[in-house]
Amino acid sequence: MTRHPGATDEFAPADAPAEVRPVWAAFRSQVVRAPEATALIIGGVSLTYRDLAHASAGLARLLWQHGLRPGRVVCIRTQQSALSVIAMLAALRTGATWAVLEPDLPVGRFEALCRDVDCAVVLSEGGDAVPASALSAMPAPPTVVDAADLPLTRLVEAGQELLTDPYPPVPEQSPAYVAYTSGSTGVPKGVLVSRGQFAESISCRGSVYGTERSVFLIALRLSFDGILGGMFWSLTDGHTLVLPDPRQLVQVAEFARLAREHRVTHLFNIPSYYRAVLQDPGGLPDTLRVVVVGGEAPTPQLVGAHNERLPGIRFVNEYGPTETTIACTVEIDPDPSRDRIPIGRPWPGTQTLVLDERLREVPAGERGELYVGGSLVALGYANQPARTAERFVADPYGRPGGRLYRTGDIASVDERGALHYHGRTDDQTKIRGARIELGEIESVLERHPGVEQAVVVCEPAGQDEPQVIAFVLPTPGSGPLDAAKLREHCRGRLMEQATPTLFVPVDHMPLDRSTKVDRAALRTLIPTDRQASGGTAGGDWSGHRRAVGRIWAEVLGHSDSTPDDNFFAVGGSSIKVIDLHDRLDERWPGALRVGELFDHITIAAQAQRIADRLGERAPGQEPAPPATYEL
The missing domain is CATH 1.10.1200.10 (ACP-like)
Structure with a gap:
């Protein structure tokens, strides 16, 4: 059976973590050990471990007063800031659950959150972040707390007055966070991850990231769960976490400057973003020891460029759907001479299986669907039992009651036992680290009054990221569709990565023999004249x-x-x-x-x-x- 344990070569994760500590307890131990050490730097704000602990205590008390309890959710709908991080720690402190949904994410994500979970409080930046129309439609709307009323100094001072936490202990099976991803039906899905699963995922990382004092800079937004590995490894192991503010994140030159200014030792990037960072003329600091990429498949060309420009700096490729708690496999220092970069071997406590459509093992070298088992498989989808049952299935090869997550990814195992990713079994892809569901794009386009029907495909572009192409059938009598207006319609409802790059008008949708839309026929309509x-x-x-x-x-x-x-x-x-x-x-x-x-x-x-x-x-x-x- 192709059940792959964690690898045991020199730089691979050990078979089992030495210790799995609850995340909040591990953070508190660092506060006691080195209270004056710098814990967080973001947006010109620098906080010590003591400051961060006090601020989280002050915010936890405020959120508790507004009804936050174990089993309830605080929605963090603010721009990336120190307050965002403090709110995540406050949720851990109280035993509640957090969900990060930045204000520029579609309001549909926020509405889905309030539909799927018991949302008690929303941290907001002004009235635009939480539309009044969305709140008025809810039978029991959450309390909205304006971030402008929560200066950091006040939170720190309030936390200093609290000698003990009044919050009851919660089991490690309780949800730590809910992360929203696109849904293939056009409905977003909230993935629930327990405190114990979160702790296990964090505890795995020391053998890969190293044990020396570190400064970790991460080029991701807090709503992407991929940020959590490096972020909480830093905060629970006594390192310094550096996060770009929204302006620094979108300017590559500014991000590279941030790396040099703070003499970072670790970077986490999406591969396409890291390619741009490598090209920055200012370069990266000589303190750099580890570069981690995730969110999409790195190319051999990127690994080769890394080795050429940063010889001796470890390159780590992490893979894992949100449903497997941040990441479930890792490849260290891959060989750029291979045709593709492996996604590697499982983290400790995780098993991977490559199975055919009848759940039988496929031979090494052949392709099948990747299933993930073990302790990092998430709790399921919030308020979506049918969808949970479809993707989280019984493990026929493991312990009684064990589950497998059906990733929908096509994979194979090479002669070294490393996993390789070969795309999706469904119409899903990742672009610049964001999971893109074609069904969600079609659903949004079909809400435009001029669109009768929309079919979206993702076309590979050589070594480049996929290209999202939308075929649109106009509503009768509406006249020609304007691509610029369609793109503007999408921007208000989809993440930027999901907005189609090309709109192809059609006078009818071709059908295949089964009366389904013939996507192969549609692809022949894509313009080939690039002049x-x-x-x-x-x-x-x-x-x-x-x-x-x-x-x-x-x-x-x-x-x-x-x-x-x-x-x-x-x-x-x-x-x-x-x-x-x-x-x-x-x-x-x-x-x-x-x-x-x-x-x-x-x-x-x-x-x-x-x-x-x-x-x-x-x-x-x-x-x-x-x-x-x-x-």
Whole structure:
């Protein structure tokens, strides 16, 4: 049976963690051991372990007064900040559950949370973060607490007055957090993870991350559960956690500067983001020891670039659906000469099986569906018993009562016993670390009044991230659909990664013999002419803008971009930036460096930069605004 235990080579995780400590108790032990050590740095705020403990005590008391209890949820709907981290610790302290849903995530996620769990309190940033319409539709709406009324100094002072915690102990089977992912039916799913599962996942990491004093910088948002491994390993093992604020997170150059400023030893990135970080001209600090990637598959080219630019720095590839508590397998220092980078071997306490459609073992080297068993398999989906029963199944090969999580990922095992990922069994993918469900995109598009039906496909783009393409059938009498308006409709309801990069209008949906939509036939309708002329969308196309727009169309495969569109918001990526630079450099040699394309991310800004370099800048013209890298 292909049940793969944790690997035992030099840098692999041990077969079992030496000790599994409850996360809150492990954090408290660090407060006692080194109270003045720096625990958290974010957004210009630096907190010691004592400060963080006091602030969490003060906030816990406030949340308790507003009805937070074990079994109830606090929704953290704030921008990434010290308060966000304090709120997570406060939930652990009280025995309650947290859910992080930043204000820019679709309001549907918040509505799903309040439908699926008992949400007692919402930490909010102003009225826009929690729409009044959403609250008014709830029979028992949660209490909304404005973050503006909670200055850190006040929370720290309030916590200093508390000598003991008045909260009752809770079992480790209680939920620690709920993490929302997209649903294939268009309905988001809340994954419930217990305190014990969370603690086991954290305790595994020391053998991979190391035991020396560390400074860990993570390029993720708090709503992505992938952040929790490095974050709570740091806070429970006495290290310093550095998190970018929202502005620093979306600017690669600023993120790299943050790494240098704080002399970080550990980085966690999504592979496509790390590719851009490696290209930053300022480089990374000589203190760096470990780079961890996760959220999507790294390419051999990325690992090769890492080895070339940072020789001797450990490269760690983590894999795991949210349903397996942050990550369930790990590969350390993979070989870039292989065709693909393995997802590795399981963490301690985890088992992986590669099975066929009849739940039989497949031979080594052959592909099957990956199932994950063991202690890291989450509790299930909040308020969705049918969906839970479908994905969390009985383990026919393990102990009585054991469960397997059916990942939906296609995998194989190589001659070394390492797992390899080969894509999805369903219509799901990851783009820049975010799980994308095609059904959710179709559901959103079909809520547009001009769309009768939408079918979405994800097309591979060589070594690049997949391209989301939407085929749209107009409602009768509505007239032609405008791609720019469809994209704007999606932006208010979907994460940026899920917004289609190309909209293909159709006059009917082709069907196959089973009367289902024939996706293969639809794929033949994807435009193959990448020499589309720039400037078909609205806006000012004067100067060099039209020529730059043509190059964008060649790189992106569509000509829907306006002069002021964000390159990354209309289908661009860190890999496509390289292609864009090569084409721009061929037309205007030396006018733009590749790093500048992360600082000038619109057609207008790039055209103006080219004009500046050629001495064509208009008098009084202001420079282009700084870049953003959308996550």
